Amino acid sequence: MATKKKKTLVIVESPAKAKTIGKFLGSKYRVEASMGHVIDLPKSKLGVDIDNDFAPHYITIRGKGKVLKKLRKEAKKSKDVLLATDPDREGEAISWHLARALKLDDGENRVVFNEITKNAITNALKAPREINDDLVDAQQARRVLDRLVGYKLSPLLWKKVRKGLSAGRVQTVAVRIICEREREIEAFEPDEYWSITANLKKDKEKFSADLYRIDNKKFNIDNEDDAKNAVAEIEKEDFVVSKVKKRNRKRNPYPPFTTSTLQQRASTLLNFSAKKTMFIAQQLYEGIEVGGEGTVGLISYIRSDSTRISQEAANDAKSYIMDEFGDKYYKNKKRKTKNSDSAQDAHEAIRPTGVQRTPDKIKKYLSKDQEKLYRLIWERFVASQMAPAVYEIYTVNLKAGEKYLFRASGSKVKFPGFMRVLSYNGNDREELPVLEEGEKLPVEDIIPEQHFTQPPPRYTEASLVKTLEEEGIGRPSTYAPTISTIISREYVEKDGRSLKPTKLGFIVTDLLVEYFPDVTDVEFTAKIENKLDQIEEGEFEWNKLLAEFYNPFSDRLETAREEMESVDIVEETDEVCEKCGSPMVVKYGRYGKFLACSAYPDCKNTKAYVEKTGVACPSCDGGEIIKRKSRKGRTFYGCSNYPDCEYVLWNKPSEKKCPECGGIMVEKRTKKDGDHLKCVNKSCGYKESR
Numbered sequence: 001m002a003t004k005k006k007k008t009l010v011i012v013e014s015p016a017k018a019k020t021i022g023k024f025l026g027s028k029y030r031v032e033a034s035m036g037h038v039i040d041l042p043k044s045k046l047g048v049d050i051d052n053d054f055a056p057h058y059i060t061i062r063g064k065g066k067v068l069k070k071l072r073k074e075a076k077k078s079k080d081v082l083l084a085t086d087p088d089r090e091g092e093a094i095s096w097h098l099a100r101a102l103k104l105d106d107g108e109n110r111v112v113f114n115e116i117t118k119n120a121i122t123n124a125l126k127a128p129r130e131i132n133d134d135l136v137d138a139q140q141a142r143r144v145l146d147r148l149v150g151y152k153l154s155p156l157l158w159k160k161v162r163k164g165l166s167a168g169r170v171q172t173v174a175v176r177i178i179c180e181r182e183r184e185i186e187a188f189e190p191d192e193y194w195s196i197t198a199n200l201k202k203d204k205e206k207f208s209a210d211l212y213r214i215d216n217k218k219f220n221i222d223n224e225d226d227a228k229n230a231v232a233e234i235e236k237e238d239f240v241v242s243k244v245k246k247r248n249r250k251r252n253p254y255p256p257f258t259t260s261t262l263q264q265r266a267s268t269l270l271n272f273s274a275k276k277t278m279f280i281a282q283q284l285y286e287g288i289e290v291g292g293e294g295t296v297g298l299i300s301y302i303r304s305d306s307t308r309i310s311q312e313a314a315n316d317a318k319s320y321i322m323d324e325f326g327d328k329y330y331k332n333k334k335r336k337t338k339n340s341d342s343a344q345d346a347h348e349a350i351r352p353t354g355v356q357r358t359p360d361k362i363k364k365y366l367s368k369d370q371e372k373l374y375r376l377i378w379e380r381f382v383a384s385q386m387a388p389a390v391y392e393i394y395t396v397n398l399k400a401g402e403k404y405l406f407r408a409s410g411s412k413v414k415f416p417g418f419m420r421v422l423s424y425n426g427n428d429r430e431e432l433p434v435l436e437e438g439e440k441l442p443v444e445d446i447i448p449e450q451h452f453t454q455p456p457p458r459y460t461e462a463s464l465v466k467t468l469e470e471e472g473i474g475r476p477s478t479y480a481p482t483i484s485t486i487i488s489r490e491y492v493e494k495d496g497r498s499l500k501p502t503k504l505g506f507i508v509t510d511l512l513v514e515y516f517p518d519v520t521d522v523e524f525t526a527k528i529e530n531k532l533d534q535i536e537e538g539e540f541e542w543n544k545l546l547a548e549f550y551n552p553f554s555d556r557l558e559t560a561r562e563e564m565e566s567v568d569i570v571e572e573t574d575e576v577c578e579k580c581g582s583p584m585v586v587k588y589g590r591y592g593k594f595l596a597c598s599a600y601p602d603c604k605n606t607k608a609y610v611e612k613t614g615v616a617c618p619s620c621d622g623g624e625i626i627k628r629k630s631r632k633g634r635t636f637y638g639c640s641n642y643p644d645c646e647y648v649l650w651n652k653p654s655e656k657k658c659p660e661c662g663g664i665m666v667e668k669r670t671k672k673d674g675d676h677l678k679c680v681n682k683s684c685g686y687k688e689s690r
Contacts, residue, residue, distance in 0.1 A: 006079035010111075011071060011098060013085055017116065020287030020295045021084070024118040025125075032074055034085070038064040039097035041143065046151050048144055054546040056144055058097070068101055075102045080109070082128060087112040087347065088303050088477070089142070089536065092135035099131060106130070114310075115353045116287055116297030138535040141542035145169060145528070148550060149519060152557055153512070160566050161508060162588050166489055170474035171482050172512055173525045175491045177467060178459050179501045179509045188455035193220065194227040195451060198406055199444040200239060200398070205433035206444070209239075209398055209408035216405070227448040230404070234446055237401035241439040245395040249411075250388040253418040255307035256349035256381045259476030260469040262302075265380070267462035269424050270372050271497070273632065274461050274480035278302065280373045281350070290357070290365050297353055298362070299377055303477040304347040305469075309381075313351055317385040320355040325420060331387050351381040379422050386418035394432045398441070408432060457669065458498035472526035487632075490588075494634040496651050498669070504588055507567055515560040518552065579605045613637060614655050618664060619647035625664075627652075649680065660686040 010031045012018050022031040039058045041047035049055040060068060075081050081104055083095035095110055110131045113124040146169050153167035196211040213219060214230070221227050257265070262281065266272040272280070281302040287295040300313075321330045352374070359375040366374060391411045398406040410432035419425045435441075459467070465479045474482060483499075486492045491505035501509075509520070518524045528549065534540035571586035575595065582599040586609055593609040610626050617623030623641040630636060637653055639645040651666035658665050658679040665677040668687075678687040 006077065008080045008082060009071075009074050009078035010082045010084050011095075013091070013094065014286060016283070016286040020116050020297055021121055023294050024121050030074065030078070032071060034071065034094060034098060035064065035067050037061060037090075037094055037097070038068055039101060041147055046147065048147060050550065053543045054144055054550070056140060060101075071098070072102055075104070082111050082125065083109055083131070084111045084113070084124070086303070087114060087301060089135050089139035090477075092132055093139040093143075096131050096133075096136045114348050115300040116285065117353045120353075134536055134538040137542040138532050141535055141545055142532055144546055145549060148546070148553070152553075153516070153519070156557070156560060156564070157508060157511075160511065160564050161504075162569065164489075165504075165508065166485070167508075167512065167519075168482075168485065169519065169525065169528070170468075170478055171485050171489075171491075172509075172520055173473050173522055174464065174468065174482055175486050175501065175505050176509050176513065176520050177522070178464070178486075178492055178499050179506055181456060181459055182501050182506075185455040185458065190452040190454070192222050193451050193453065194222070194224070195449050196221070196227065196230060196234070197447045197449065198234070198239065198398075198400070199447070200408075200441045201444055202433040202435060202439075202441060207408055207410070207430065207432050209396070209406040211404060212397070212407035213405040215403055224448075224450065227450075231446050231448050234400045234404050235443075237404065239398050239400050239406070239441045239443055241396060241435050241437050241441065242399045242405070243395075243397040244435055244437055247393050248414065249391045249393050251391060251417075251419075252388045253383040253386060254380065256309060256351050256384045257377060258305050258307060258349060259303050260305065260465055260479070262350055262377065263465045263476070263479060264462040265376060266373060267460060267465070267497075269376065270369075272369075272373070273483070274465060275484050275632075276369075277373065278477075278480045280369050281377075284370060284374055284377075288362075288365060288370070290362055298357065298374060300348050300351050300353060302350055303475075304350060305476055306347045307349045309348050309351060313348065313381075314385060316355045317382055320382065321386055325386075328415075329387050329417065329420065331385060349381070350377055352378045355382060375423060382421050383418040386421065387415075389413060389417035389419045390415040396432060396435055458495070458500060460497045460499065464499060471522050472529050473522060474525075474529065493629070496635075496668075503571065504569060507569060511564060511567070515564055516553070516556050518556075577603060577605050579603055610640070613653050615653040615664060617641065617645060617647050620645040623647070625649065625653050658684060658686050660684050 005028075007028055007030045010021065010025065010029055011034055012021060012031065013034055013036050015033045015035075018031040018033040022029075025031065038061060040061050041056055042059050047057045047059075049057065081102065083098055085091035085094040085098075091112075092110075098104075099109065108128040108130055111124040111128050113120040149169045150166060154165065157165040157167060198209050198211075200207055200209060211219065211230075221230060254261075263274045263277050266277040267274065281299065284298045285300070285302050287297050289295050290298070318330055355378070359371060359378050362374070363371040390413070392414050394410045396408045398408065400406060410430045412431050413419070457463075461483055464483065465476075468474055468479055469476060486505075487494065490502055491508060492499050492501055494500070513520045528545070531540055531545045535542050535545065569588045573584050573586055573595065575584040576582070577584050577597040577599065580597060580599055580603040582597050582603060584595045585598045586593050587596045595607045595609050597603040597605040613625045613627065615625040617625055617639040620639060620641055623639040623645050625637050625647075626640050628636055628638045637649040637651070639647040649664070649666055651668055654665045654667055654677050656665050656677065657663070658681070661679060661681055661684040663679050663681040663684060665679055668676055668678050670676075676687050679685060
């Protein structure tokens with residue numbers, strides 16, 4: 001009887017990844033999933049021996065015992081064991097824990113790949129390496145740091161503020177950034193200014209020009225009287241073209257996506273949260289069933305801060321561009337891209353694993369959201385390898401008498417270049433008619449318009465991610481869970497797309513800034529990230545970083561325990577307690593806001609908190625629009641008669657009715673119009689400043 005040949009066991013994190021890889025490897029291999037981390041610090045205690053060089057005490061994660069038992073069984077009957085977890089710090093740490101738990105011999109049992117395709121997997125299996133201890137140390141340092149901060153600060157907040165709160169190394173700084181922006185907005189004093197626009201005509205073509213200079217100087221009209229006087233003078237003058245300037249301008253494509261830029265772009269264009277973007281990207285990376293190909297990873301590894309691409313990927317894009325668009329659409333020289341300071345350059349940018357799998361070809365195999373994100377990634381990558389677009393830019397100066405100079409500008413595309421491949425190019429500009437110097441033009445009207453300088457905008461998920469990356473706070477892979485946490489803890493709430501700090505967020509931030517200035521400091525947190533990168537490169541010892549951090553942190557902790565005063569978060573309301581007649585106040589409990597009688601403890605009446613808007617529901621009788629929160633923490637406004645009435649708005653309604661149609665007006669803020677009210681009826685579209 002022939003002896004059964006032993007297989008090689010390949011261990012990855014997820015069943016989806018295991019399924020995709022298993023289809024590539026054949027009968028000599030068996031692929032199993034660890035279901036993520038199997039070993040971690042305990043939840044019930046600190047799990048760090050501070051007096052013994054911060055040695056972590058690891059345990060098997062609850063529920064992972066069966067997984068480890070199965071993996072040990074498979075490892076014993078296997079010829080070899082290969083650890084094929086993700087190619088980053090977390091993946092390296094998972095492999096390190098697995099190697100110890102399975103008692104694998106030291107050696108070349110670690111395989112890494114940047115994409116889940118047959119070629120990538122086959123090549124990775126030919127080049128196993130040893131586990132990278134520096135990567136493991138960097139992950140371990142980050143994990144222990146986060147445990148020290150969270151495990152020590154959170155109980156302090158429970159005692160001084162309320163139960164259920166948390167503090168974290170990255171989340172605390174993120175909330176501070178949002179709070180500081182809100183204070184900038186609150187302190188902002190708007191200045192009035194006026195613009196003057198002339199609507200002109202050349203034959204049948206209309207265009208507009210803005211007042212640019214008065215008496216050859218930059219002008220500042222800051223009141224209505226001056227604006228009206230200027231218009232009265234301008235109306236007496238002829239408009240004559242004094243200068244026509246044409247020039248060509250190249251517009252280069254953006255580099256391929258990093259984790260951060262993908263999150264930003266998906267938020268801006270697709271309205272995806274960072275969490276949703278990473279969830280869908282993970283699906284595309286781990287594998288999708290695509291017709292005759294079977295299950296295949298559609299994009300490269302999704303946690304990367306590099307814009308570098310492999311020569312193979314560049315050649316793939318070149319072939320597609322030359323075949324589809326022709327030689328002139330391919331970039332004729334290598335374009336330099338700037339990686340972030342923390343870029344792990346063994347990684348590539350996020351890109352499609354095969355350019356020939358165009359979004360249109362494979363969209364029938366994808367969900368709508370998968371198709372949207374894949375299209376974004378595919379187009380960005382292909383565009384990055386294409387020629388620049390070329391615009392012809394027109395600048396026209398027009399004199400209105402000797403005193404007033406107006407300027408109009410426009411452009412037209414001379415060569416679309418990379419824009420041929422983009423669904424979203426966002427660069428529409430007005431074309432001007434052909435104009436000649438000395439030409440006199442008829443004026444249709446001259447319009448003065450009042451404006452006010454605007455405060456800096458609130459952060460959105462996209463702009464917060466951008467700021468965190470620019471400041472060197474955390475890693476792009478941590479941004480999605482960080483944003484989810486600060487919303488779920490009610491430090492921040494979503495107002496449309498904006499992130500707005502709550503009263504709780506302000507209070508906790510102010511306490512932590514006072515007693516833990518280092519932990520809440522942007523520059524200090526960035527230095528910690530830099531030290532983690534040095535550990536990864538083998539240039540710094542992980543427990544030395546922990547000692548440098550913990551000793552001053554511990555001293556501040558003792559001071560805070562003794563000196564920090566307890567805070568009772570109370571908000572006054574107009575409601576009266578039906579039991580004793582005292583005012584009701586808003587308090588924060590473990591599960592959020594609630595109403596409580598201000599006469600407590602004499603009266604212990606409480607009830608659910610409902611934030612009213614004072615706007616009647618237009619869809620039913622007796623309903624009122626109230627503030628609500630979605631399961632994902634996003635603020636919206638719905639009818640109080642829900643579920644009988646499902647009327648919903650995503651912006652806060654105003655008590656002011658639309659003067660045109662009588663419909664509901666909602667509060668909005670855009671870059672173009674600033675703070676304004678807009679009618680929700682699409683057929684109306686009325687808007688006004690607020």
